[in-house]
Amino acid sequence: MNSIDSTSAVATANSGALSLRKLLILVGSPRREGNSATMAQAVKLGAEEAGIQVALHFVDDHITSFLRDCRTCRRADGECGIQDRFRELFYEQFLAADGVVFCSPVYWYGLSAQMKAFFDRTFCYYAASHPDSAAVMRRMSGKRIGLVLASEETYPGASLGIAHQIQEYARYTYSEFVGVVRGAGNRRGEVAEDPGGPLEQAERMGREFFSRKYTDYRMDTPRSPRVWGGE
Numbered sequence: 001m002n003s004i005d006s007t008s009a010v011a012t013a014n015s016g017a018l019s020l021r022k023l024l025i026l027v028g029s030p031r032r033e034g035n036s037a038t039m040a041q042a043v044k045l046g047a048e049e050a051g052i053q054v055a056l057h058f059v060d061d062h063i064t065s066f067l068r069d070c071r072t073c074r075r076a077d078g079e080c081g082i083q084d085r086f087r088e089l090f091y092e093q094f095l096a097a098d099g100v101v102f103c104s105p106v107y108w109y110g111l112s113a114q115m116k117a118f119f120d121r122t123f124c125y126y127a128a129s130h131p132d133s134a135a136v137m138r139r140m141s142g143k144r145i146g147l148v149l150a151s152e153e154t155y156p157g158a159s160l161g162i163a164h165q166i167q168e169y170a171r172y173t174y175s176e177f178v179g180v181v182r183g184a185g186n187r188r189g190e191v192a193e194d195p196g197g198p199l200e201q202a203e204r205m206g207r208e209f210f211s212r213k214y215t216d217y218r219m220d221t222p223r224s225p226r227v228w229g230g231e
């Protein structure tokens, strides 16, 4: 990918009043009443409490195919040749959002294939061979990113690979990775019984999504010696 001006990308994403911010919640599970969806609904509730404009979508309502070889698949006008609803999700929801929460089950210690396909399919639009590539890269950058994961196992290592992947995605796109919520459960909605309170954590993430303090320093970053409060 070409380099991009991180300062202007983040400034663009951070402009405007908090209440006007748009949050997209993507669910990567096929289960409509599953644990990822249950936590996604909690994020939505919290965000709505904060006056954030929220949209929630299931990835598999929009994606019916993996990424293909763009050389053979791309249409003569440069557009993606795959005929499903990914473009609509990507342009109207993802690019238009100031923040995105990815909600996925842990499948084989990774994201679900549905959610992974979402990331892969963006390639078609930011690749240099797409006519809108520069604008797409600009609009992919500088968002706030959150992660919500449902798993059967409670061991922290089960989701570390996914957290690392999303961190790298955030770094690559000059985005701000503001938090992770993990809930344990197997049966649909069982996550509500997790004593760690993932639904409360998810609701809080939604409520604080754009106001939560985010810092990622370098050695020379000017800063106060205190993290919270006065000097």
Ligand SMILES: Cc1cc2nc3c(=O)[nH]c(=O)nc-3n(C[C@H](O)[C@H](O)[C@H](O)COP(=O)(O)O)c2cc1C
Residues within 6 Å of the ligand: 029, 030, 031, 033, 034, 035, 036, 037, 104, 105, 106, 107, 108, 109, 110, 150, 151, 152, 153, 154, 158, 184, 185, 186, 187, 188, 189
């Ligand atoms: C294909 C598949 C792979 C899974 N792999 C794991 C895994 O590696 N670790 C784990 O803790 N749970 C694993 N699970 C269990 C799910 O993460 C768990 O049931 C989760 O709550 C499902 O979320 P959902 O209700 O949003 O679909 C797997 C489930 C499926 C169907």
